[in-house]
Amino acid sequence: MPSRRQLAVAAGYVAAAAVYIAIGVAYTDFLFSYFVGLAYLLLVAWLVPAGVRRLF
Amino acid sequence: MARPGRRAEAVLSWAAHDLEPYAIQRHSRLKIAFVPLLIGSYAPDLMSKWFVYGIHVGGLDLKASDPVQFHRGWPGVGFTHSLLFGVVIALLIWRVFGSKTWAISFLIGQWAHAITDTGDTVGTMLFFPWTVHVHIGAWAYAGQTGRLTDAAAYFSGLGGVWDAVWIVYGIFSWRVLTRSYFEQHVYSADGFWASANRLFPMAALLVLYRTAFFYGTSRWIAWTLWAHVVHHYRYDISWGGPHWVTAAHSPPITWPQLAGMAGIVAAIVAAAYAYRLAGRRRGLTATRSET
Numbered sequence: 396m397p398s399r400r401q402l403a404v405a406a407g408y409v410a411a412a413a414v415y416i417a418i419g420v421a422y423t424d425f426l427f428s429y430f431v432g433l434a435y436l437l438l439v440a441w442l443v444p445a446g447v448r449r450l451f
Numbered sequence: 452m453a454r455p456g457r458r459a460e461a462v463l464s465w466a467a468h469d470l471e472p473y474a475i476q477r478h479s480r481l482k483i484a485f486v487p488l489l490i491g492s493y494a495p496d497l498m499s500k501w502f503v504y505g506i507h508v509g510g511l512d513l514k515a516s517d518p519v520q521f522h523r524g525w526p527g528v529g530f531t532h533s534l535l536f537g538v539v540i541a542l543l544i545w546r547v548f549g550s551k552t553w554a555i556s557f558l559i560g561q562w563a564h565a566i567t568d569t570g571d572t573v574g575t576m577l578f579f580p581w582t583v584h585v586h587i588g589a590w591a592y593a594g595q596t597g598r599l600t601d602a603a604a605y606f607s608g609l610g611g612v613w614d615a616v617w618i619v620y621g622i623f624s625w626r627v628l629t630r631s632y633f634e635q636h637v638y639s640a641d642g643f644w645a646s647a648n649r650l651f652p653m654a655a656l657l658v659l660y661r662t663a664f665f666y667g668t669s670r671w672i673a674w675t676l677w678a679h680v681v682h683h684y685r686y687d688i689s690w691g692g693p694h695w696v697t698a699a700h701s702p703p704i705t706w707p708q709l710a711g712m713a714g715i716v717a718a719i720v721a722a723a724y725a726y727r728l729a730g731r732r733r734g735l736t737a738t739r740s741e742t
Contacts, residue, residue, distance in 0.1 A: 397625065397629075401629060404630075405625075408661070408665060411665070412665060412668065412669045412672070415665075415669045415673070416669050416672050416673040416676065419669070419670065419673035419674075419677075420673050420676050420677050420680075420681060423599065423602075423677060426670050426673055426674065427598070429469075429493070429662070429663070429666055432662060432665065432666035432669070432670075433659070433662045433666075436658055436661070436662050436665055436666075437655065437658055437659075440658045440661075441654050441655045441658045444654075445652075445654065
């Protein structure tokens, strides 16, 4: 079974996916490029959390 | 070249090509490098799909006049979906970068893509330069209808089901996405990650590793919602469906063609077995001469 920390990480990715899917359904162009997906995920799963950790 | 009816600019391949590398990474007994494996999995469409749907560059609209012929045929770039193309590019990678692991990883990814695409009604010229299309016709090929109709058709038929199988399999294999798996099996297998780690922290590399899974799974859900909740396209998971779309088809494979394919596969397997046997004998001879 996954640990609590692994579940928390997975929950973060699920939340990021929910936003990505919502944007993608509204604007399908968003879904067509791997690099857009990569940029989005780097932003929400690395840069934003790193920025928040630095602030607090 | 024909002018497309609408503006289109991006590259597209469906979710199986995003997700297969994780399964291969997990189950391969060979030493695999994930980055070339993923590049190999994307490579055939990376070099062709943009021109199938059309692209808008600097005021110019570029699109293949016969998208099916261009994408999967010869003349065209259908050879990018052949086994031989993977071998040639893998040999080039080996020669230029000196990495056997990168070459083999690219080859496995590209072969996975070429074989997966035999699932639709057009199929691939797997044994190029022999130009017969290997196809099992499980889902409709609709690339020629434009990217949105293509997406709607794919996510209404067995193609979408095939992708769902990979997603479910990926979720059951969740360990392959963990940090510890990445550090023990992926990072250590390929010098690329250590080089990248000089510029980016481990957290960023982990995101990079997980992106294809995230991208494939999220897109599958988004396209399914778009096709069936927003637009109400009809599901048709019958063989070769959905039949509401005008699918492109390759001619049926004849028995002599099937026999020829079986002969080629048998020759490849025999050659691989002979190579392995010769390697073992060389190893035995070397051990005897040392003792």
